Amino acid sequence: MLYPLVFQPLFKERVWGGRELERLYGKKIPAGKPIGESWEISDRPGDASVIANGPLAGKNLRWLMENHATEILGGAKPAAEGRFPLLCKILDARERLSLQVHPPASKAKELKGEPKTEMWFIADAAPGASLYVGLKRGVTRADFEEKIADGTVAACFHHIPVRAGDTMFLPSGRVHAIGDGLVIFEIQQNSDTTYRVFDWNRVGLDGKPRELHIAQSLASIDFNDFEPKLVQTKFTGGGIIIGGGTIQKRSLVNDALFNVEAWNLNSGANSLLKSKKLQIVAVTVGTIEIKSGSTSVNLPPGQFCLIPASLEQTEILAKPDASLLHVEAN
Numbered sequence: 001m002l003y004p005l006v007f008q009p010l011f012k013e014r015v016w017g018g019r020e021l022e023r024l025y026g027k028k029i030p031a032g033k034p035i036g037e038s039w040e041i042s043d044r045p046g047d048a049s050v051i052a053n054g055p056l057a058g059k060n061l062r063w064l065m066e067n068h069a070t071e072i073l074g075g076a077k078p079a080a081e082g083r084f085p086l087l088c089k090i091l092d093a094r095e096r097l098s099l100q101v102h103p104p105a106s107k108a109k110e111l112k113g114e115p116k117t118e119m120w121f122i123a124d125a126a127p128g129a130s131l132y133v134g135l136k137r138g139v140t141r142a143d144f145e146e147k148i149a150d151g152t153v154a155a156c157f158h159h160i161p162v163r164a165g166d167t168m169f170l171p172s173g174r175v176h177a178i179g180d181g182l183v184i185f186e187i188q189q190n191s192d193t194t195y196r197v198f199d200w201n202r203v204g205l206d207g208k209p210r211e212l213h214i215a216q217s218l219a220s221i222d223f224n225d226f227e228p229k230l231v232q233t234k235f236t237g238g239g240i241i242i243g244g245g246t247i248q249k250r251s252l253v254n255d256a257l258f259n260v261e262a263w264n265l266n267s268g269a270n271s272l273l274k275s276k277k278l279q280i281v282a283v284t285v286g287t288i289e290i291k292s293g294s295t296s297v298n299l300p301p302g303q304f305c306l307i308p309a310s311l312e313q314t315e316i317l318a319k320p321d322a323s324l325l326h327v328e329a330n
Contacts, residue, residue, distance in 0.1 A: 002071050002308040003295035007049035007061070012037035015205050018094035020183050024124060025090070025302025037091055040304040041280065043084035044192055054295060074309025076278040076329035079190035080114065085329045086258060087191070088280060088304055090123070091184040097177045098199040098210065099132060099154060102191065103220040104172040111216050113195075115172045118188030119253045119260055121325055122166040123284050126181025132157040133168055133176045134228040141223045148214060153198050158227045167231040167252045167262075173222035185282055187327055189257055195220055235264065245269025245318060252325075259328040265318035273314040278329040279307040286322030291315045 011021075011029050014036025021027040021038050029035040041061065042049045048062035056064075064072055065084055072084070079085045102116035120131070132154070135144070139156045147153040157175060160168075162182070170176055175197065178184060195213035204210040235248040245268035253260040265271075265288070273279055281290065282304045290297045290305055292314040299305055307314050316324075 002068060002310055003054055004290045004292050004297050004311070004314065005051055005056070005306045005308070006053045006297060006299070006303060007041055007306070008052045010039040010042055010047055010049065011035050012039065013205065015202065015210075016093055016095040016097055016180075018092050020092040020094070020124065021090060021302070024183060026300070027302060034094065035092060037089050038302075039087065039089050040282070041084070041086065041088040041306055043079075043190060044087065053297060068308075071310035072278060072306075072308045073329070074276050074278050076309065083190055085190055086280070086327070087188050088282065088327075089186040089188070090302060091178065091182070091186055093178045093180055093182045093184070096132075096180045096200065098196040099157060099175065099177045100194050100196050101175045101217050101220045102172050102193055103195065103216070104222070107220055108172075108193065111219060113193035113216070114189075114191035116189050116191035116193055117171045117255065117257055118186055119170065120168045120178070121185040121187075121252070121260075121262070121284070122162050122164055122182060123185050124183035125163045125166075129162055129181040130179040131160045131162055131168060131176065131182075132179065133160055133170065134158045134174055134225045135223065137226040139223075139226075141218070144221070144223070145218065148197065151198075151201070160230065162230070165262075168228070169231060169253055169255070173220055174225050174228065175217075175221050185284065185325060187253075187258060187260055187280075187325070235262075247271055255330070257330055259330065261326045263324050263326055264321075265316070265323070266321045267318055270315055270317040273307060273316065274328075275312055275314075276309055278309045279314075280327040280329075281305045281307065281316065282325040282327070284323045284325060286318065286320045288322045288324060289317040289319060291317070
C-alpha cells in the first residue's frame with residue numbers, strides 16, 4: 001500500500017527569516033512575511049505533515065504512524081508517544097539566530113523538555129557567513145555566567161566561517177547559533193525544545209523581547225565541548241559507476257539516531273536504495289526521479305521524500321547532474 005511519499009511543507013514565520021526559500025526552491029511561502037523555517041517532514045503535535053502525492057494524498061504523517069508504523073519504520077525506533085523519529089527542515093537565516101542549546105537526554109526529563117541532536121548542511125551561504133558552535137577553548141562555566149550577566153556571552157562561542165557544502169553535527173548539549181546569510185538543511189531528532197541563552201537584545205514578531213531560558217541553558221550546556229570542527233570527511237574518489245553514470249558519496253553523520261550521507265550523481269546515474277530501512281532523500285541541487293513499483297516521483301531542489309521501510313525496491317535516477325542528502329533513521 002505504501003510508496004515514496006512527499007509532503008506539503010509547513011512554513012514558520014521567524015523574526016530572523018526571509019524569502020530565500022522562494023528564490024532558491026520556488027516554495028510558495030506566504031506573501032510579505034519573513035519565513036525562517038520550512039518543516040518538510042514533521043510529526044509534531046499540531047504540525048503533522050500532509051501527504052502531497054498518490055492515493056494517500058490529504059492524510060498526514062500522524063495518521064501514517066498511527067496506522068502503518070511498522071511499515072514506515074522497519075527497525076527504526078519511534079520518538080516519544082510513537083511519533084516519527086525525525087524532523088526535517090530547511091532554514092533561511094537572514095539575521096543571526098539566538099545563542100541557544102538543546103537539553104541532553106540525561107537532563108531533558110528533569111527540565112521538562114526533549115533532547116535534540118541535529119545536523120546542519122549548508123546549502124547556500126553569503127560571503128563571510130558563519131556559525132557559532134561550541135565554546136572557545138578554556139571558557140569555564142563561571143566565565144560563561146559572568147558574560148551572560150554583562151551581555152557579552154557571544155564572546156564565549158567558537159566562531160566558524162562556512163560555505164555551501166559544509167556540514168556541522170550538533171549533539172544535544174552543544175551551544176550554537178546560525179549566523180546571518182545562510183540556508184541550511186537540518187536533520188534532527190523529533191523535538192522542539194530550545195533554550196535561549198542570548199538573543200542579541202532584539203524583539204520578537206510581537207515587538208517584545210524574546211524569552212530567555214538561562215537556568216535551563218546552564219543545566220544543559222556541555223562545558224567541556226571546545227571548538228568543534230566541521231565534518232571533515234571527503235567524497236569517495238572516482239565515484240561508483242552505476243547505470244552509465246557515477247555516484248560519489250560522503251559520510252556526514254553516523255549517530256545512534258540517524259546516518260546521513262551526501263551524494264553527487266551525474267546525469268544518467270541510478271542506484272537502488274537499501275530495502276527494509278526507513279530512508280529520506282532530500283535534493284540540494286538538480287532533479288532526481290525516485291521509482292518504486294508503479295510510483296514515480298520527481299524531486300526538484302528543496303524537496304524531501306520519505307521512503308517507507310516496507311518498500312521492496314526503490315531506485316534513484318539523476319536526470320541532470322544532482323546532489324542530495326541520503327538519511328537513514330536508526
